[in-house]
Amino acid sequence: MRRGSLGLLALAWLVTGECFAEAPGPASRGSWPQSADIGQSVPLVPLPAEIVAGEGAFSIGPGTVVSVPRGDAEAANAARYLVDQVQRLRGVKLRVREGSEPPRGITIERVSGLGSEAYRLQVASGGVRIAATSGAGLFYGAVTLSQLLPAGKGAAEVPAKMIRDAPAYAWRGLMLDSARHFQSPEFVKSMLDWMAWHKLNVLHWHLTDDQGWRLEIRKYPRLTSVGACRVPATAEARAPEPYCGYYTQEQVRDIVAYATLRHIQVIPEIEMPGHAQAAVAAYPQLGASGTAPPVSSSWGVHSHLFNLEPPTFTVLEDVLTEVMAVFPSPYIHVGGDEAVKDQWKASAAVQARARALGITDPEALQTWFTHEIGRFLVSRGRRLVGWDEILQPGLSSDAVVMSWRGTDGARAAAIAGNDTVLSPWPTLYFDNRQSALASEPPGRMRVISLEDVYRFEPRDPALSEAQRKHVLGLQANIWTEHIRTEERVQRMALPRAAAVAEVGWTGPEHRSWSGFLQRLGPTFARYRVMGWPYSDSVFAVDGRVTQAEDGTRVTLTNQAAFGDIRYTADGSEPIAQSPKYSEPRQFPAGTHLSAATFVGTERVSHIWSRRLDASTLARRSSRELDLCSDGIALLLEPNAFGAGERPRFALDIMYPCWIYRDVDLTRGARLVAAVGQLPFNFEIGADAEKIRVGDSRSTEGDFEVRIGGCEGPPVATQALPAMPAGKLVNTLHEIRLPAQGGRHDVCLRFARPRLDPMWALDWVEISP
Numbered sequence: 001m002r003r004g005s006l007g008l009l010a011l012a013w014l015v016t017g018e019c020f021a022e023a024p025g026p027a028s029r030g031s032w033p034q035s036a037d038i039g040q041s042v043p044l045v046p047l048p049a050e051i052v053a054g055e056g057a058f059s060i061g062p063g064t065v066v067s068v069p070r071g072d073a074e075a076a077n078a079a080r081y082l083v084d085q086v087q088r089l090r091g092v093k094l095r096v097r098e099g100s101e102p103p104r105g106i107t108i109e110r111v112s113g114l115g116s117e118a119y120r121l122q123v124a125s126g127g128v129r130i131a132a133t134s135g136a137g138l139f140y141g142a143v144t145l146s147q148l149l150p151a152g153k154g155a156a157e158v159p160a161k162m163i164r165d166a167p168a169y170a171w172r173g174l175m176l177d178s179a180r181h182f183q184s185p186e187f188v189k190s191m192l193d194w195m196a197w198h199k200l201n202v203l204h205w206h207l208t209d210d211q212g213w214r215l216e217i218r219k220y221p222r223l224t225s226v227g228a229c230r231v232p233a234t235a236e237a238r239a240p241e242p243y244c245g246y247y248t249q250e251q252v253r254d255i256v257a258y259a260t261l262r263h264i265q266v267i268p269e270i271e272m273p274g275h276a277q278a279a280v281a282a283y284p285q286l287g288a289s290g291t292a293p294p295v296s297s298s299w300g301v302h303s304h305l306f307n308l309e310p311p312t313f314t315v316l317e318d319v320l321t322e323v324m325a326v327f328p329s330p331y332i333h334v335g336g337d338e339a340v341k342d343q344w345k346a347s348a349a350v351q352a353r354a355r356a357l358g359i360t361d362p363e364a365l366q367t368w369f370t371h372e373i374g375r376f377l378v379s380r381g382r383r384l385v386g387w388d389e390i391l392q393p394g395l396s397s398d399a400v401v402m403s404w405r406g407t408d409g410a411r412a413a414a415i416a417g418n419d420t421v422l423s424p425w426p427t428l429y430f431d432n433r434q435s436a437l438a439s440e441p442p443g444r445m446r447v448i449s450l451e452d453v454y455r456f457e458p459r460d461p462a463l464s465e466a467q468r469k470h471v472l473g474l475q476a477n478i479w480t481e482h483i484r485t486e487e488r489v490q491r492m493a494l495p496r497a498a499a500v501a502e503v504g505w506t507g508p509e510h511r512s513w514s515g516f517l518q519r520l521g522p523t524f525a526r527y528r529v530m531g532w533p534y535s536d537s538v539f540a541v542d543g544r545v546t547q548a549e550d551g552t553r554v555t556l557t558n559q560a561a562f563g564d565i566r567y568t569a570d571g572s573e574p575i576a577q578s579p580k581y582s583e584p585r586q587f588p589a590g591t592h593l594s595a596a597t598f599v600g601t602e603r604v605s606h607i608w609s610r611r612l613d614a615s616t617l618a619r620r621s622s623r624e625l626d627l628c629s630d631g632i633a634l635l636l637e638p639n640a641f642g643a644g645e646r647p648r649f650a651l652d653i654m655y656p657c658w659i660y661r662d663v664d665l666t667r668g669a670r671l672v673a674a675v676g677q678l679p680f681n682f683e684i685g686a687d688a689e690k691i692r693v694g695d696s697r698s699t700e701g702d703f704e705v706r707i708g709g710c711e712g713p714p715v716a717t718q719a720l721p722a723m724p725a726g727k728l729v730n731t732l733h734e735i736r737l738p739a740q741g742g743r744h745d746v747c748l749r750f751a752r753p754r755l756d757p758m759w760a761l762d763w764v765e766i767s768p
Contacts, residue, residue, distance in 0.1 A: 042161070043522035044147050045498045046199055046505035047515070054160030056125035061092055061155025065105035070098045074135030075108045077261055078142040081196075082106070085146035089529055091153050106130070106145070108138055117201075117263075118166035121145060123158050136263040140165070140199055147197075150522065151529040169458065171421050171473030172504030173202030174497055175269075176489070179209035179278075180299075181480040182245030183489065189258050194494065194532050196262035198501035203259060204333060204475060206269045207247075210277035210296040210304065214246045215268070217322050220283065220315065227278035230295040233681035234639040235757035237725065252326045267331045267385065268323055272316060273369050274339030277304040286312050288343040288350050299481040300683030301338045308344075308353040308369065317376050324380055331400060332377055336386035339366055340685075367392040374399055391418070402475070407460070414463055414470040421472050422458050428476040428500070430492045431483060433635065435537035435559050438623040441491065442482045442648055445633035449559060450538045454499040454513055476500045482636065487533050494527065494534035495520060517562045521599045539597040541565055541608035545617060547664075548586050552612045555584040558597050563604060567595040571609070576601040587612055618767040620660060622650040622760065628657035628710050628747065631687075636678055636760070638728050647676055647729050649760035654691055656758060657710055657749035663766050665740035671705065673748070673764040675720070676729045680756035693755050701752035701759055703732060707740055710747035720750070720759065729762045737766070 042051055066082060068075040076096065083094045094106075106128040114120070119132040119141035130141035144165070148158045174195060176183070183191075188205075195203065207215045213227030229244035247255075259266045280287035281295045288307040296302060306312055320332065341362035344350045350365075359365050367390070374384035374396050385400040388409030395401075401420045403409035413420035426432055432448040433440040458474050476497065483489050498520075502511060520538070527534045537559060544555040556565050566578040571592035587593060591612045597605040610616055627633055631654030637646040651658075663669060682688075696702045698719035705716040716735045723730055737746070746766060750759040 041518065042148070043150075043519050043526075044144060045516070045519055045523050046502035047510055047519075048144065048163045048165040049507065049510065050162075050164040052162045054124060054162065056160045057157040058123050058125055058128055058160065059155050059157045060086065060090075060094070060106070060128075060149065064092075064094050066094050066096045067100065067105055067107045068096065068098055069108075069110060072110065075110070075138050077135070078108055078130070078138040081139060081262075082142040082146055085142075085197075086149060089146065089149050089151055089526065090156055092155065108142070110138075115166045117170075118164075119144070121161075121163040121165070123148070123160050123162075125160060128158070136201075139196075139263050143197060143199060147526070151525045167199070167505045168507050169471075169473030169504045171202055171475065172200050172501060173204055173267075173421070173473070173475035174200060174493065174500070175204035175206055175423070175475060175477040175479075177206040177209075177478060177480040178214050178247075179206055179212045181484050181489075182212070182214060182243075183486050185247065185251045185255055187486040187489075188255050190532075191490070191493075192255070192259050192262055192264055194490075194527075194530070195264055195497070197530075198498055199505055200497065200501050201264050202473075202475065203264055203266045204269060204477075205266055206271075206479075208269070208271050208278060209275045210302045211299075212243075212245070212295065213278040213282065215252065215270075215323070216246060216248045217319050218249070219318050219322065222282040223279060223319075226282040227295060230278075230297050232639045233297040233679035235677035235679045235723070236638075240639060249322070249326050256327060265329050265331075266327060267329045267333055268327045269333035269335055270319065270323055271335035272373065273306045273366060274304075274337065275302065275335055276306050277302050279306070280304045283315070286315060288347045290347070296683075298681040298683050301340060301685065302683050303340050303342050305339055305341070305343050306369075307347065308350055308365070313372060316373065320373075320376065321380070324382060330381070330383055331385045332382050333385040333402070334370070334373055336366070336370055336390040337388075337404070339389065341366075363392055364394070366390075367394045370399070371396060385421075388413070391416070400472070404477075410471060411460055411462060414460075414467040417470065419470050419472050422474040423477055424456075427452055427456050428474065429479065430476055430496055431479040431481065434492070434496065434535050435540065435542075437537060437540055437542055438621055439540070440537070440623070440635065441488045442484075442635045442637050443492065444482070445627070445630075445635055445650060445652075448496075450496055450499055451513060451560070453496045454503065454511075454516055456503055457508060458503065459508060474500065474504050482634065490533045491535045494532060495523065495538070496535075498523065514562075517560055518599075521602050521604045524604055525602070536605045539563060539599075539605040541595045541597060541605060543593070543595065543608050543610060545610065545612060547617055551586050551588040552591070552617060553584055553586050554593060554612070556581045556595050556608075558605065563597040563599040565595055566598050567593060569593055571611075573607055574598075574603075576603070589613060614767065615765070619763055619765040621648075621763045622658055623648065625650070625658040625660055625748075625761075625764070627652050628659055628749070629655045631655060632682070632684065638676060638678055647762050649676060649678060649762060651678075651758070651760050653680070653682060653758065654687070655749075656760060657747065658761050658764070659710070660746040660748065660764060660766055662743050663746050664742075664768065665707070665737060665744050665746075666742060667768060668739040669737045669766050669768055671716070671735040671737055671746075671764065671766050672731065673703065673735075674729045674731045674762040675703065675750075676760050676762055677723050677757040678760050680758050688755065691755060693752055696751040696753045699753065701750055703735075703759075704749050704751055705735060705737065706747040706749075707737075707744050708747070710749060 066079045068079045079096045108130045111131045114133040117136045119137040122129040132138045213223045217223045224246040228246040229242040232240045278295045284292035288305045388403045401413035410420040432444045432446045565581040566574045574596045594609040596607045629652050633652045700720040703718045704714040
């Protein structure tokens with residue numbers, strides 16, 4: 001189709017209602033024409049399969065009527081969604097009418113022959129039509145129309161266009177970990193709102209783990225009375241308040257109903273046989289160790305497993321029966337990952353059970369466990385989903401494999417004839433930070449940028465066409481060990497979830513990274529109107545300041561190398577007319593520099609601001625230093641009492657050591673540092689024995705400074721005082737560094753008497 005040909009097509013549809021045939025499936029999407037210049041300029045995420053521009057526009061404002069077929073509940077639901085979105089985006093209230101079609105309004109109608117989530121959207125000067133065969137298609141047509149409206153107030157014109165659309169993959173999901181940190185039911189509903197806005201259709205809800213059991217099971221109340229509470233780990237002397245929270249079955253039913261209206265399937269995850277410590281803490285007879293552990297306050301891979309006795313399977317089947325009563329999803333996720341077999345090997349009862357079953361391989365024993373649970377689920381009309389560790393010989397063909405250890409598990413599952421979902425670490429793990437900016441919230445230090453997510457390709461050319469049909473789609477995971485607040489959950493997800501949505505919905509032949517960036521600015525504006533916190537890391541200004549002969553030299557960049565960076569040198573906020581940054585330049589000492597990224601006249605990042613004085617040049621946070629190693633690199637905050645800001649420490653828990661690069665030590669220097677403590681609450685098995693401890697000379701530990709390499713003798717050492725009660729950061733006494741001649745890297749590390757607690761560097765200042 002050519003641009004400009006929409007007028008005749010619109011007339012044909014308005015007269016016959018049948019301009020288009022059935023939307024082709026994923027295999028034939030590449031044959032659809034797509035006007036790249038039109039598509040990438042239309043602020044839609046995910047990008048539709050086909051957009052053809054027309055002439056004129058339709059104005060949506062007060063008095064616009066939305067017409068739906070009489071008695072069609074799903075069409076009425078799509079209409080209500082559209083009305084709500086227009087109200088939030090424009091402050092305009094539309095009217096819904098059943099039955100007769102308005103002469104100049106929005107019509108939502110059923111047509112035959114479209115796919116299960118496909119829709120057609122026609123915007124012409126005479127009105128708007130949304131057509132689909134399914135309720136999901138009608139809903140997604142309404143979503144697209146709402147995205148065409150700019151954020152603002154009052155009536156708005158939508159340019160004429162024809163959109164024909166269907167998703168590339170059926171499974172477009174996010175996983176929310178509510179076991180490690182609990183989110184309120186209201187937050188979960190808010191998450192469902194922005195998922196629906198991006199046409200994401202699966203919420204995988206991680207409800208049980210070693211650190212908490214979050215779902216009410218009425219037959220076994222101790223799962224929540226005991227298993228839903230843990231005592232947080234802390235480096236402070238006084239005991240913290242228990243961390244508790246769980247969802248009642250009524251709350252879950254309400255959330256599931258809310259999701260259903262948004263065409264989102266909620267899939268619960270009840271972990272087994274591993275990640276079971278909270279359950280075993282509640283009912284020790286379920287465990288393989290014979291002991292009653294506490295609900296864990298540590299992160300990592302734990303050793304507690306369910307045992308293999310028939311009464312334990314009775315309990316698990318009872319639990320799953322209640323789970324299925326509140327979750328109508330055809331899929332039930334049972335985990336199956338990271339099941340360390342040490343307890344099974346050490347348990348006489350488990351070994352006796354294995355001999356009775358004729359099984360000698362511990363992995364085969366887990367496959368038997370999975371088969372038993374899967375058989376029970378199938379008998380109740382459900383399908384088992386598990387992480388890719390379940391992919392072992394003997395796995396039932398109806399089990400779904402979620403591939404997290406890369407993509408090989410998905411390929412192997414598809415070849416074996418099992419349906420599979422791509423969810424590979426690290427690309428689709430949203431506990432990794434989004435940039436190297438010092439402003440990033442706590443999480444893993446590895447950077448998984450928006451571009452990394454957007455460029456993930458689910459399509460595997462090594463699979464045959466028949467095998468490729470087993471790849472249901474993709475899913476990103478929001479693990480919350482280090483994401484304690486709801487706002488941070490959302491910021492770690494958005495806009496990376498938008499990239500997941502586009503990869504899952506839009507065929508690779510239509511995806512464009514530059515086009516996606518172009519559409520992000522208007523998308524961010526809508527996020528702000530909707531009240532959805534998000535990260536602007538992709539556009540945020542990264543300012544690097546170094547000492548120059550006559551002042552300071554400043555280099556400004558952003559991650560995407562997109563848009564214009566504009567700055568001011570007087571502390572005022574940059575605007576679209578401010579000077580444009582083009583290359584590194586010098587500023588005199590004392591300058592208050594501010595900068596932000598603009599796309600056209602719209603600011604798309606927060607404002608970076610810094611006063612260029614000696615103190616800010618000399619001081620660097622641990623987040624701005626280089627780590628000496630990358631064993632298990634994390635950005636952590638202490639488990640402080642009460643609310644408020646907490647320091648964020650960047651460190652490798654295997655080797656807490658930092659490098660301050662390129663220090664002028666010609667005449668020596670003075671060093672001041674601020675330090676804090678963190679609990680060592682990590683289950684890392686034998687790797688803990690590799691951590692250097694017991695090398696301090698003082699009771700609390702020593703702060704050591706080395707020049708050049710980190711393994712030579714220290715040039716300065718200071719004994720660490722005990723952390724003052726109630727303080728999270730303590731400033732050490734000034735340390736004098738001897739003259740070395742020239743510029744050198746300075747290595748900073750702690751010698752400590754024991755593993756727990758860990759010392760961590762907050763900031764260091766090195767000046768002449």
